[in-house]
Amino acid sequence: MGMIEQFADLVVRAGANVQPGQGVVLRSDTAHLQIARVVAEAAYAAGASWVEPVFNDGPLRRSAVSHASLETLSTSRGWALARIEEWREQGFASILLAGDPDPHLFDGLDPARVAAQPVEEAQAMRRAMFGGMRWSIAAAPNAGWAQQVFGEPDLDRLWEAVGTAMRLDTADPVAEWQQRSATLGARGRVLDALELTEIRYVGEGTDLTVGLLPGTRWTGGGLVDEAGVPYLPNIPTEEVFTSPDRSKADGVIRLTKPVVIAGQLVTGLVVTFSGGVIVDVTASEGVDVVRAQLETDPGSRRLGEVSLVDKESRIAKAGIVFHNTLFDENAGCHVAWGQSFPFAVDGGMAMTPARRFELGLNESSVHTDVVIGGAGLTVTGRGAGGTVDIIKDDEWVL
Numbered sequence: 001m002g003m004i005e006q007f008a009d010l011v012v013r014a015g016a017n018v019q020p021g022q023g024v025v026l027r028s029d030t031a032h033l034q035i036a037r038v039v040a041e042a043a044y045a046a047g048a049s050w051v052e053p054v055f056n057d058g059p060l061r062r063s064a065v066s067h068a069s070l071e072t073l074s075t076s077r078g079w080a081l082a083r084i085e086e087w088r089e090q091g092f093a094s095i096l097l098a099g100d101p102d103p104h105l106f107d108g109l110d111p112a113r114v115a116a117q118p119v120e121e122a123q124a125m126r127r128a129m130f131g132g133m134r135w136s137i138a139a140a141p142n143a144g145w146a147q148q149v150f151g152e153p154d155l156d157r158l159w160e161a162v163g164t165a166m167r168l169d170t171a172d173p174v175a176e177w178q179q180r181s182a183t184l185g186a187r188g189r190v191l192d193a194l195e196l197t198e199i200r201y202v203g204e205g206t207d208l209t210v211g212l213l214p215g216t217r218w219t220g221g222g223l224v225d226e227a228g229v230p231y232l233p234n235i236p237t238e239e240v241f242t243s244p245d246r247s248k249a250d251g252v253i254r255l256t257k258p259v260v261i262a263g264q265l266v267t268g269l270v271v272t273f274s275g276g277v278i279v280d281v282t283a284s285e286g287v288d289v290v291r292a293q294l295e296t297d298p299g300s301r302r303l304g305e306v307s308l309v310d311k312e313s314r315i316a317k318a319g320i321v322f323h324n325t326l327f328d329e330n331a332g333c334h335v336a337w338g339q340s341f342p343f344a345v346d347g348g349m350a351m352t353p354a355r356r357f358e359l360g361l362n363e364s365s366v367h368t369d370v371v372i373g374g375a376g377l378t379v380t381g382r383g384a385g386g387t388v389d390i391i392k393d394d395e396w397v398l
Contacts (some may be wrong), residue, residue: 004035005161006168007138008042008264010235014174016093017231020047021094030057031101032140035223039095044158052092058105058263065106065113074114077119084121088128093231094135098326101144103265111288112295115262119297120350122365130342130349134223134231138166139326148323165236165327166316177232181221187240187308188218190398194388198380199306201333202375204254208273210306211248213360215346218242223343238313238330243344246362247276247304253335257321257328257371264289265323269370278337294337299364305336309373310396316374325369332373333391338366 001009012018024043028036033055040051064073087094106114129135134140139145141162141365143153150157163169166178196216200209220240255269268284278301281290294301307329315322315331322328342348348356357363379391390398 002039003163005042006163006173007035007140007166008039010166010168010173010177011039011095011119011136011138012042012046014177015138015232015235016045016095016134017229018046018048018093018227021049022047023050023052023087023090024048024093025052025054025087026095026097027054028056028097028140029099030055031142031144032097032099033225035140036097036154039097043095045387046361052087055212058102061263062105062109065109065116068084070113070116071200073116074118076118080118084124088131088133092133094133096135096137097140097165099139099145099324099333100260100263101142101314103148103260103263103323103364106263111264111292114264115289115292115296115310117296117365119365126339126365127353132226134225134229135233136231136235137233137326138235139322139324144390145324149320150282161318161322162327163321165318167236167314172292177235181230181237184220184237184240186220187224187396187398188220191218191240191381191390192216194232194381194383194385196383198248198382199390200380200382201253203256203372203374205270206251206253206372206377208249208251208253208372210303210335211245212242213245213345215240217344219341219343226237230381234326234330236315236327236330238315239307239309239334241305241307241341243340243361244275244303244306245302245360246299246340247360249276249303250275253370255370255372256332256374258323259321259325259368259370261286261293261326261368266290271370273303276303284382293366293368296366297364298360300338300366302337302362302364303335304338304340304362304364304367305334307334308379308390308396309333310391311394312373312396316394328371332371332394333377333379334369334371334373336369338362338364338368
């Protein structure tokens with residue numbers, strides 16, 4: 001089995017865990033067409049009844065951003081909302097092949113238009129994913145991505161790095177991920193038992209304290225759907241994470257990895273929080289697209305995730321800046337502004353969005369992960385039992 005076939009098998013069997021007779025929606029950039037075809041084949045081999053391909057294309061998106069009105073770029077389509085609802089009702093699984101082939105494609109365009117999206121469609125897809133649809137996101141190697149990482153379009157070298165990070169270099173990648181998922185899940189249970197009320201990140205340029213909700217639950221590795229079917233929402237994953245109280249975040253963070261937002265590269269980002277709200281952002285590059293995204297909706301300026309990742313992560317050990325959020329967020333601790341996870345509180349999956357919001361979880365059409373971890377970072381938690389060390393100098397000590 002070649003590397004692409006191993007990749008597809010892992011995403012289908014351990015990621016979305018496609019079941020016989022199940023439909024699959026496969027979302028991908030056209031740059032990943034070859035890989036998408038192999039993933040579709042693997043899904044059918046696993047028993048999928050139908051694979052629905054949904055393709056995006058960067059140059060076509062640039063044309064839209066250049067010429068369509070801001071209102072059009074932001075307007076949701078009834079047929080698209082109906083399609084998402086049908087996927088949810090029919091129990092489809094979702095596979096997303098991520099990986100930006102050209103982070104400079106939108107350079108020179110209006111950041112507000114670049115960041116624009118049909119908000120209702122994004123929210124509907126999140127509701128479907130949090131409402132029973134199993135999903136998995138994996139980054140698909142392409143020459144443009146290799147150019148970003150290595151300065152040359154060395155696709156073979158990128159596949160080697162991705163294969164190591166995704167454990168495709170092992171005899172049984174699916175079994176390896178099941179074991180890693182169990183380890184991360186155990187860390188989550190230890191954190192649950194502490195009943196923490198806040199978490200603090202301290203590192204070079206970072207000092208952020210975030211409040212946690214009563215009944216907070218930490219997730220590591222995979223999830224299990226209502227039918228008891230396990231799946232991995234992200235491959236790779238090296239994190240333990242939860243969603244905080246959206247009204248309690250104070251301090252500053254300095255990114256230790258670049259991030260791509262709405263197709264644009266952002267470097268040197270510094271974000272300041274007060275009373276749970278992002279009140280200031282600066283960056284060496286790409287600050288305008290960050291500011292535009294933060295105007296998307298009322299929840300886009302508040303946190304939806306806090307996470308813990310230590311230097312034992314395979315991505316961290318690779319010593320490579322992947323220029324891809326899915327990988328780089330698993331190289332160090334990160335936070336995300338935007339949408340919260342409903343499973344972050346006891347009984348959250350069974351609650352209405354309004355009830356989750358009332359409890360303190362955030363609601364937004366965006367969810368942007370930014371990495372603040374690495375050498376020198378310390379993370380502590382505070383709860384009824386006092387202060388506890390979780391990570392010291394990027395090493396898990398709890």
